Amino acid sequence: MELWIPITIAAAFLQNVRSAMQKHLKGVMGTTGATFVRFGFGFPFAIFFVLALRYGAGFAFPDLNGAFFVWAIVGALGQIAGTLLLVYLFSFRNFTVGTAYSRTEPAQAALFGLIFLGETMSPGSLVAIAIAVFGVMILSVARGPMSWTGLFTAIFSRIALIGIASGTGFGIAAVAYRAASLSLGGPNFMMQAAVTLAFVIVFQTVVMFAWMLWRDREEISRIAAAWKPALIVGLAGATASFGWFMAMTLQQAAYVKVLAQVEIIFTYASSVFIFRETVSRLEIAGTLLIVAGVIVLVAVT
Numbered sequence: 001m002e003l004w005i006p007i008t009i010a011a012a013f014l015q016n017v018r019s020a021m022q023k024h025l026k027g028v029m030g031t032t033g034a035t036f037v038r039f040g041f042g043f044p045f046a047i048f049f050v051l052a053l054r055y056g057a058g059f060a061f062p063d064l065n066g067a068f069f070v071w072a073i074v075g076a077l078g079q080i081a082g083t084l085l086l087v088y089l090f091s092f093r094n095f096t097v098g099t100a101y102s103r104t105e106p107a108q109a110a111l112f113g114l115i116f117l118g119e120t121m122s123p124g125s126l127v128a129i130a131i132a133v134f135g136v137m138i139l140s141v142a143r144g145p146m147s148w149t150g151l152f153t154a155i156f157s158r159i160a161l162i163g164i165a166s167g168t169g170f171g172i173a174a175v176a177y178r179a180a181s182l183s184l185g186g187p188n189f190m191m192q193a194a195v196t197l198a199f200v201i202v203f204q205t206v207v208m209f210a211w212m213l214w215r216d217r218e219e220i221s222r223i224a225a226a227w228k229p230a231l232i233v234g235l236a237g238a239t240a241s242f243g244w245f246m247a248m249t250l251q252q253a254a255y256v257k258v259l260a261q262v263e264i265i266f267t268y269a270s271s272v273f274i275f276r277e278t279v280s281r282l283e284i285a286g287t288l289l290i291v292a293g294v295i296v297l298v299a300v301t
Contacts, residue, residue: 011243041234082169101163135289
């Protein structure tokens, strides 16, 4: 088994933990604050990863260059844009359609990987992406009132276009992060990923903190009051991101993003086995399609 596969699965599990904690924080702060904590409380851990690899493992610090800064900033802004658009979707009554289209991120990552990095994919890999994306889209609408006919005929609706734009932001971010990490050229994938993560997460922290100072200073007080659970979010989020960045340094972003959909399987497993919630046939079908897509992807890579 290639190393990027277990790294991605571990990152998906940690991201599920982070998401669960963020939902808890939504009860004591707003969406901006709950989003900020993954960056603001995550960057100390990201910096720790770099220092541990440099002084603990003895890996050399890579030489930063112009291409690194450009790709890292593009990725950071793309991720912020994708997140904001996804949150914006929740203000619409029928947001499930937009959410479904935002899940086209792996397919868009494959396209951007081809355009910006010249990365090609085998027919089997494209089939795996299509299966997994379709499965995630099923899950996105399984509990909503939207029909499948409406889902595909509404592709040019405002909600669908916002969802696709959200997926575009995330897709660009994934490819940009891979390009930034690869541009460092060494000393190894771990240090390259750690340095990329540290720069990106500090940049995002500064951008979001400046936004709150300008638009919502009260949110800063709410964040400070909830620093203990926020610290857990930061640790889980930074560690998960470190996993994503390592995986995307080793493998094309589109492959990583498809395998990353196992996070949804973890979420549904928690719902069934821990919270004893029931799942619909559509949800079961969507989960099975994701599993099938992952199996096909692993088999052809």
